Each structure stands twice: as C-alpha cells, then as structure tokens.
Amino acid sequence: MRFSNDTPLPAAMLPNAEQDDRVTAIFLAAITYRIAGGRLALAAAQRPLLLDPTLPYPHDGMLQKSVASVCSTGFVYPKEGRAREATAVLRVGDRDAAIVAYGQRVWQRSVGGGLAPSAPLAFERVEMSWRNAYGGVVQEPARVVSLGDDDGGGEAFVPEHESGYPHNFEGKGFITDAARAQDQPLPQLEHPEQLIRRWNDRPEPVCFAPYPLWGGLRAAHVWHDQQFDQSGASKLASRAAPRTTFDAIAPGTRIALGGMRPGGEALVFEAPAPPVAVTVAVGGASERLVPALDAVDIDAEAGEVRLLWRASVSYGLVQLEHRRARLEATEAFPRG
Structure with missing residues (x-):
C-alpha cells in the first residue's frame, strides 16, 4: 500500500502481515501542542514519532494496542520555595x-x-x-x-x-x-x-512517567481472580502504568496536571477532536478512517503535550490490486 502524508505532522504507516494473505496497516500521526491558559496551541517544533524498538517503554508502533495512555515527565514541585x-x-x-x-x-x-x-x-x-x-x-x-x-x-x-x-x-x-x-x-x-x-x-x-515494558504491574490487565483474562491483552502495550491507562479518551475530556510546575501552576486542557483522518482505497473500495487518541505525553517542564493518533485497516492481498492511503487534515486541525 502506498502512503502519502498531506499534513506537516510526523506520520507513518506500519504494515503487518497476518495469516490467510491478509495485512493490517496501522496509521500513526503525532501532534505537539503548547498548553497555555487552559487551551492548546500548535507548537512551533513538532515532536517525532517514537518508533525505536529498543526504548525501555512501549513505543508508538506497538501492534496489539487498543487503549489510551496518559503520561507526564518532569518534576514534582512544592507550591512555593x-x-x-x-x-x-x-x-x-x-x-x-x-x-x-x-x-x-x-x-x-x-x-x-x-x-x-x-x-x-x-x-x-x-x-x-x-x-x-x-x-x-x-x-x-x-x-x-x-x-x-x-x-x-x-x-x-x-x-x-x-x-x-x-x-x-x-x-x-x-x-x-x-x-x-x-x-x-x-x-x-x-x-x-x-x-x-x-x-x-x-x-x-x-x-x-512512561512505565517500563517489563514492569509487573502490567499483569493487572490480564490477571483477575487468579485467572488469565485474554480480553485485556491489548492493554499490555499501554505506555502508562495501569493507573493512568484508559479504555478510551473522548474529545472534550478534561485533562489536568497539578503539582508539576513551579509556583503551583496547573496544566489544563481538553482532548481535541482528531486533527487528521486517513482515506484508504483498496481496489475499487474507499474508506475514511477517523483515528482514536492513543497516547497523551505531557512534558510538564516544557508546558507541552504530544498527542498520538492511531487508526488501522485490514485487507487481503490481491495481485496487481491498487492500494493507497492518504493522511489529511480535518476541520479540527489547528490553524496558524
């Protein structure tokens, strides 16, 4: 499948071969905002996708994942002095x-x-x-x-x-x-x-902060009442510990971080609507995919947040069939 990115954001398509000549393609896009006055503004420098498999915590390209994580790095500050x-x-x-x-x-x-x-x-x-x-x-x-x-x-x-x-x-x-x-x-x-x-x-x-990939707390997603629960397997790749892992974070959800800025300043914002969408054409069929919020990575020191958006599609391999995917900005994409 050919992938084109018509936005200024860091983005990627990750194909994954499966059984029965099928492929699942994962589409990722990251957008970095400044947090100021309870609002989000597009940051001048956009942080890249995290696709290095040697990272000690789950990277952006983890295949089996269907949750949203919220992490914050920085320092805990007293209210004053x-x-x-x-x-x-x-x-x-x-x-x-x-x-x-x-x-x-x-x-x-x-x-x-x-x-x-x-x-x-x-x-x-x-x-x-x-x-x-x-x-x-x-x-x-x-x-x-x-x-x-x-x-x-x-x-x-x-x-x-x-x-x-x-x-x-x-x-x-x-x-x-x-x-x-x-x-x-x-x-x-x-x-x-x-x-x-x-x-x-x-x-x-x-x-x-992002939780180590090998941390034992992850077992809470799949181990209940002394029994293995397969239904929680997709949560194992969350970047956060279970405490700040969510089934989903809907647009408009208020996110507030207190105690990690000097002088008692709080970082507050609402999760935005998806700023991008993916149009996928396979053969004669076309589909528009609206991604879900996958990860919220707050850099409290910089007063910024990087949001990762994820969508996926599965298709069969047919010889000589045309397959294309295009990432485009939506009406929710920040302007200026």
Missing part, C-alpha cells in the same frame, strides 16, 4: 491519580530498636521517574536453607544472587532483610493510600 513533601495530581475526566513526593529519607533505628523512616530533607523539586518510586534490586548473600519435607528434607546451598521487586526493578526502597535496612533509602514517590511505614511494606509503585 522548598518543602519536605508535595503532591502531584493527574485528572482525566472524572478519574484522578495522586502521588506524594518526599525529600530524601533513609531507614534509621528508632528509640525502641525498630526501624523508622528518617525525616525527609527539604527539596526544591523531585524528578517524576520510576527510579524514585518504590522498588529496586538487592544483592542477596549466599546462604544455607532448610528444605521442607515435600522437598526431601535436609539442607541446600543458595549462592549469592540478585532479588528484585517485579513491579519496578528501577526503583528504591525494596529490602528483604531488616538487618541490612539501616541507612538504605526510601522511595521519594509514594501512593497516598499506601504510604510506607515498615521496612517490609510492599506498596504499589507510582509514577506518571
């Missing part, structure tokens, strides 16, 4: 997600001999990164363990090895032995309803 704690909130329609950011803390011995978090240090900003969320990898020392009766009894030698928190290997705060917890760092981004109190707490890691 420096603080020990601040909160970022992302609201999409009537659904919201909050993250509490703390200054640096470590585990320390309390008066009673137990472990308690130290007072957080004051900060000017905390990076919205999965490295600051709960998780991590620890080095486990070699040891001898006793085997249960079901394993024949006796003892076994376990060599030195790494042990990690499967929901977020990149984070910090994961500890497997209280004896080695002292002076170890706690996460700086926490779920407000799962604040860490004990060294062996295992909270849900939270962050608005």
Whole structure:
C-alpha cells in the first residue's frame, strides 16, 4: 500500500502481515501542542514519532494496542520555595491519580530498636521517574536453607544472587532483610493510600512517567481472580502504568496536571477532536478512517503535550490490486 502524508505532522504507516494473505496497516500521526491558559496551541517544533524498538517503554508502533495512555515527565514541585513533601495530581475526566513526593529519607533505628523512616530533607523539586518510586534490586548473600519435607528434607546451598521487586526493578526502597535496612533509602514517590511505614511494606509503585515494558504491574490487565483474562491483552502495550491507562479518551475530556510546575501552576486542557483522518482505497473500495487518541505525553517542564493518533485497516492481498492511503487534515486541525 502506498502512503502519502498531506499534513506537516510526523506520520507513518506500519504494515503487518497476518495469516490467510491478509495485512493490517496501522496509521500513526503525532501532534505537539503548547498548553497555555487552559487551551492548546500548535507548537512551533513538532515532536517525532517514537518508533525505536529498543526504548525501555512501549513505543508508538506497538501492534496489539487498543487503549489510551496518559503520561507526564518532569518534576514534582512544592507550591512555593522548598518543602519536605508535595503532591502531584493527574485528572482525566472524572478519574484522578495522586502521588506524594518526599525529600530524601533513609531507614534509621528508632528509640525502641525498630526501624523508622528518617525525616525527609527539604527539596526544591523531585524528578517524576520510576527510579524514585518504590522498588529496586538487592544483592542477596549466599546462604544455607532448610528444605521442607515435600522437598526431601535436609539442607541446600543458595549462592549469592540478585532479588528484585517485579513491579519496578528501577526503583528504591525494596529490602528483604531488616538487618541490612539501616541507612538504605526510601522511595521519594509514594501512593497516598499506601504510604510506607515498615521496612517490609510492599506498596504499589507510582509514577506518571512512561512505565517500563517489563514492569509487573502490567499483569493487572490480564490477571483477575487468579485467572488469565485474554480480553485485556491489548492493554499490555499501554505506555502508562495501569493507573493512568484508559479504555478510551473522548474529545472534550478534561485533562489536568497539578503539582508539576513551579509556583503551583496547573496544566489544563481538553482532548481535541482528531486533527487528521486517513482515506484508504483498496481496489475499487474507499474508506475514511477517523483515528482514536492513543497516547497523551505531557512534558510538564516544557508546558507541552504530544498527542498520538492511531487508526488501522485490514485487507487481503490481491495481485496487481491498487492500494493507497492518504493522511489529511480535518476541520479540527489547528490553524496558524
């Protein structure tokens, strides 16, 4: 199929061969806006499509995907100056997600001999990164363990090895032995309803940045009541963690991000109508495809958002048949 792009936006067609001589073509277009005064304005520099398969999070061209993700990169800021704690909130329609950011803390011995978090240090900003969320990898020392009766009894030698928190290997705060917890760092981004109190707490890691492709939280899409649910498979390729993954984001949906701009400024806008459409002609048949909003990527520092639009069509391969696709601007395309 020949693809032409009649817009100034970064766009691509990705064909994918399937069984029975059929092909599914995915059409992608990205548009970058400035966010100002609760409105969107076309940015002077348009951000490219993310099609590098080596990215640590899902790229734009993931084939099996039928959801909308909302991500934000940048920093969590106190409302003014420096603080020990601040909160970022992302609201999409009537659904919201909050993250509490703390200054640096470590585990320390309390008066009673137990472990308690130290007072957080004051900060000017905390990076919205999965490295600051709960998780991590620890080095486990070699040891001898006793085997249960079901394993024949006796003892076994376990060599030195790494042990990690499967929901977020990149984070910090994961500890497997209280004896080695002292002076170890706690996460700086926490779920407000799962604040860490004990060294062996295992909270849900939270962050608005793109979620690693291998993160264990993705299992929530397909694992329910101890059973595999195939119907959620298309959600596995969402760029966001499940908390900010949506079945769809309709035009007019209000999106608001608070706590990630200096001085308490909020970034607010409404999801626009599709600015592009794809006309597909296969043989003598023609079809106009209106794409769906696939990903909302907010760069809070720049005050910009990149919206990714996706459409797809499936067709059979017929020898010498003419196949064409053209990306065109719609009436919703921003002018000027």
